[in-house]
Amino acid sequence: MKADLHCHTKLSDGSLGIEDLIALAKKRELDTIAITDVDCLAATVRGKIIGERYGINVIQGVEISSTDSKSGKLVPILCYLSDMPDRLEGLCYKNSLARKKAAHITMLKTAKRFPITTEFIIKCATGSTNIFPCHIMQALMESGFTTSFYSELYNELFTKGTPESIVMEPKFPDIDEVINAIHEAGGIAVAAAPYKYDVVDCIDRLIENGIDGIEVWHPSADEEQQAQLKKLATKNKLLMTGGSDFRGMYNTQSLTVGDYGTPEDALSKLMGYKAKQKRLAKKAQKAAAQAAE
Numbered sequence: 001m002k003a004d005l006h007c008h009t010k011l012s013d014g015s016l017g018i019e020d021l022i023a024l025a026k027k028r029e030l031d032t033i034a035i036t037d038v039d040c041l042a043a044t045v046r047g048k049i050i051g052e053r054y055g056i057n058v059i060q061g062v063e064i065s066s067t068d069s070k071s072g073k074l075v076p077i078l079c080y081l082s083d084m085p086d087r088l089e090g091l092c093y094k095n096s097l098a099r100k101k102a103a104h105i106t107m108l109k110t111a112k113r114f115p116i117t118t119e120f121i122i123k124c125a126t127g128s129t130n131i132f133p134c135h136i137m138q139a140l141m142e143s144g145f146t147t148s149f150y151s152e153l154y155n156e157l158f159t160k161g162t163p164e165s166i167v168m169e170p171k172f173p174d175i176d177e178v179i180n181a182i183h184e185a186g187g188i189a190v191a192a193a194p195y196k197y198d199v200v201d202c203i204d205r206l207i208e209n210g211i212d213g214i215e216v217w218h219p220s221a222d223e224e225q226q227a228q229l230k231k232l233a234t235k236n237k238l239l240m241t242g243g244s245d246f247r248g249m250y251n252t253q254s255l256t257v258g259d260y261g262t263p264e265d266a267l268s269k270l271m272g273y274k275a276k277q278k279r280l281a282k283k284a285q286k287a288a289a290q291a292a293e
Contacts, residue, residue, distance in 0.1 A: 002028075002029065002030045002031050002032070002258055002261055003030065003031060003032035003033065003034075003261050003262045003264075003267045004025065004030055004032075004033050004034070004242075004243045004244050004246065004257050004258050004260070004261045004262070005032075005033070005034040005036070005059065005061065005078075005080070005215075005241050005242065005243040005261070005262050005267075005270075006034065006036050006063075006078065006192070006193075006215065006218070006241075006242070006243025006244060006245045006246070006260075007021060007025075007033050007034065007035055007036060007243065007244065007245075007246045007257060008035075008036065008037055008038065008063075008245070008246060008247045008248075008250075009021055009035060009037055009043055010127040010128055010248075011037045011040050011042050011043055011127065011128060011129055012037035012038040012039070012040045012063075012128060012129060012130065012132070013037075013038055013128070013130075013132040013134055013135075013247055013250055014037070014246065014247040014248050014250060015247065015248030015249040015250050016248040017127070018035065018043050018046055018047050018050055019050050021033070021035070021246075021248075021257065022047070022050050022051055022054050022056050022058065023054065024256070024257050025054075025056050025257050025258065026054045026055065026056055028256065028257050028258040029258075030056065030257065030258050030261075031056070031057060032056070032057040032058075032059060032267065033051075033056060033057075033058055033059070033257065034058070034059040034060075034061035034078075034080060034243065035047045035058060035061060036061040036062055036063045036078055036243075037062060037063065037129075038063045038065065038076075038130075038132075039062070039063070039064060039065055039092045039095040039096050039099065039129075039130070040062065040092060040096070040129045040130075041062050041085050041088060041089060041092055042129065044060050044062075044085055047060075048060065059080055059081060060080070060081060060082060060085060061078060061079060061080050061081075062078075062079050062082075062085070062088065062092065063076050063077070063078050063079075063192060064076070064077050064078075064079055064088070064091060064092065064095065064178050064181075064182070065095050065099075065170070065172040065178075066172050066173055066174060066175045066177070066178040066179075067171070067172045067173070067174060067175070068174070068175055068199065068202045068205060069174045069175075070202075070205065071199075071201070071202060073197065073198065073199050073202060074169075074172070074197055074199075075175050075191070075197065075199050075202055075206070076192040076193070076197060077175065077178050077179065077182065077189050077190065077191060077192060077211075078189070078190040078191075078192045078215065078241070079182045079185070079187040079188065079189060079190075080187060080188045080190065080241075080270065081186075081187060081188055081270075081271075081274065082182070082185045082186055082187030082188075083185065083186025083187070084185045084186050085185060085187075086185075087181070087184060087185035088181060088182070088185050088187070091173070091177075091178065091181050094173070095170070095172055095173075096129060096130055098170035098171050098172060099130045099131070099170045100130060100131070101170065102168040102169060102170040103130065103131035103132075103168075104118075104131075105168040106131070106136065106166050106167070106168045107121050107122075107131065107136065109166040109168070110136055110139075110140075110157075110166055113166070114140060114143065114145055115143075116139055116140070116143050120139050120142075120143075121135060121136055121139045123139075124136075124138040124139045124142065132250075133154070133157075133158050134149060134247070134250040136157075137149045137150075137153075137154055140153065149249075149250060149252075150252055175202070175205065175206060175209055176209040179206070179209045179210050179211060180209075180210075183210065186274070188212045188213065188239070188270065188273055188274065189210070189211050189212050189213070190211070190212060190213035190214065190215055190239065190241050191203060191206050191211055191213070191214050191215060192215050192218075193215050193218045193220050193221070193245060194214065194215070194221075194229065195218070195220045195221045195225050196218065196219075196220035196221075196245075200228075203232060207236055207238070211238065212238065212239055212273065213233070213238045213239030213240060213241055213270070214229055214232065214233045214238055214239075214240060214241075215240075215241050215242060215243065216229040216230055216233060216240045216241065216242055216266075217240075217241075217242025217243070217260050217261060217262065217263075218242060218243065218244075218245060218260055219244065219245060219252075219253060219255060219259070219260055220245075239266070239269055239270055239273060240262075240266045240269075241262050241266065241270060242260055242261050242262040242263070242266070243260055243261060243262065244256070244257055244258065244259050244260045244261070245260075
């Protein structure tokens, strides 16, 4: 069984629509994918329906932005298999609003430096629930100021602390709030791409706050780093997941759906995780009741 549990659509910072993504997954002979748009649950129902038509199991997912208050780092957390995803709508809306405020300032900075309008940037983000750096870069590409998304210009504009930086970072809730919200919605919380976001040093705090798993197989982690994440997950009895972080033409490197994924045994553990947790909770309750007698 092939499973890519980290895919984005044009509803957030991907370039493909839901059906185009699922059709590509079918061509790639995948059995399972998860649509994990950033702070956006809009693909939840439609993704499942279209997936059934293509014979693809589409797992309900979302990538929720959080911040580690101690380090100030962005810590995206993947949520899977939520029983009540509607309970996450408020958190996603809050994050989306923070992104919109930051994006507005970023667009104004862009328009001040380059002869393009904020309206044109918004046009490049048509279909998305927000404005992401890839949409700003697309506007600059279409206006002839660069020939690629991730060029030297991108590094100048979106590297924090550089003189040319236009970065305005949104304020997201702390990791404990996000993990608690995911659990209250009946979901499974997985730390996304620790090496991509340079948050390996935050994993201990994530574990303290009840994280359920770590994304081990990801384009940002080489074999040695994957081995380190596996060791960390095994030591702390955490789930392990994997995915390509697919964004279509907005990918930071050449890859497609299924190039990175979750092994069958790890997928089985993810799918059976909540049932196992319920069994353990019942067993603990029974043991506590017997001890009290």
